[in-house]
Amino acid sequence: MIKVAPSVLAADFSILKEELVSLEKAGADYIHLDIMDGNFVPNISFGAPVIKELRKCSKLVFDVHLMVEMPERYIEDFVNAGADIITVHVESTKHLDRTIELIKSYGIKAGVTLNPATPVESLKYIINKVDMVLVMSVNPGFGGQSFIEYSLDKIKEIKNMRPDVDIEVDGGITDITAKRVIEAGANVLVAGSYVFNGDYKEKIDSLRGGK
Numbered sequence: 001m002i003k004v005a006p007s008v009l010a011a012d013f014s015i016l017k018e019e020l021v022s023l024e025k026a027g028a029d030y031i032h033l034d035i036m037d038g039n040f041v042p043n044i045s046f047g048a049p050v051i052k053e054l055r056k057c058s059k060l061v062f063d064v065h066l067m068v069e070m071p072e073r074y075i076e077d078f079v080n081a082g083a084d085i086i087t088v089h090v091e092s093t094k095h096l097d098r099t100i101e102l103i104k105s106y107g108i109k110a111g112v113t114l115n116p117a118t119p120v121e122s123l124k125y126i127i128n129k130v131d132m133v134l135v136m137s138v139n140p141g142f143g144g145q146s147f148i149e150y151s152l153d154k155i156k157e158i159k160n161m162r163p164d165v166d167i168e169v170d171g172g173i174t175d176i177t178a179k180r181v182i183e184a185g186a187n188v189l190v191a192g193s194y195v196f197n198g199d200y201k202e203k204i205d206s207l208r209g210g211k
C-alpha cells in the first residue's frame with residue numbers, strides 16, 4: 001500500500017486548517033510537517049504550537065520531519081502537540097539511539113532521516129529500532145527542488161538492509177519520480193509543490209499510479 005504524505009510547506013499558510021481538511025477529502029494518508037530551525041537547515045518554518053492547533057481539525061497521521069539541531073530537546077513538545085510519527089536526521093544529533101528511544105517511549109512511531117550525501121551504512125545499528133527511514137531526495141530546507149537521481153540507489157540499499165521497514169522519500173516527488181521510487185522500494189511519498197499545484201485529489205491519485 002502506497003501512502004501519500006502532502007507537505008504543508010507548499011500550502012497556503014493563511015488557510016492552513018482548510019488546507020488540511022481539503023487534503024483529507026482528497027485522499028491523503030499522512031500530513032507531512034516540516035520543522036526547520038534556521039540552523040540545521042538555512043530556513044525557518046513553524047513549531048509545535050502550530051501543530052497543536054492543526055491537530056484539532058484533522059485525524060490524519062501527523063508525520064513530523066524535524067530539521068533541527070539536537071532534536072532531542074523538542075521531542076516532548078511535538079508529542080504533546082499531537083505528532084504520530086517523528087523523524088530525526090542522523091546528522092542532527094550526537095545521540096541518535098537515545099533520541100529514537102525517547103520518541104518510542106511516548107508510544108508513537110520513530111523515523112530516521114538521511115541527507116542526500118549521507119550513506120545508508122550510517123543506519124547499520126539503528127535500522128532495526130525504527131519504524132520508518134526517510135530518504136531525502138533533495139537537500140533539506142526548501143520545497144520545489146529537483147529530485148536527486150542517486151536517491152534511487154539509496155532506497156534499494158535500504159530495502160535490502162531491512163525489507164519490512166517503511167521507506168519514505170521526500171523532495172522532488174512528482175507522478176514521474178513517484179513511479180521510480182516505488183519501483184526502487186519506497187512506500188511513503190512526500191510531495192509538496194506537486195500536490196499543491198493543481199487539483200489535490202488528481203495529484204494524490206497520480207502519485208499512487210492513477211488509482
Ligand SMILES: O=C(CO)[C@@H](O)[C@H](O)COP(=O)(O)O
Nearest residue numbers: 140141143144171172192193
Ligand atoms: O523536507 C522537505 C524540504 O526540506 C520537504 O518535505 C519539502 O517540503 C518537499 O517539497 P517538494 O520537493 O515536494 O516541493
Ligand SMILES: [Co+2]
Nearest residue numbers: 034065170190
Ligand atoms: Co520533509
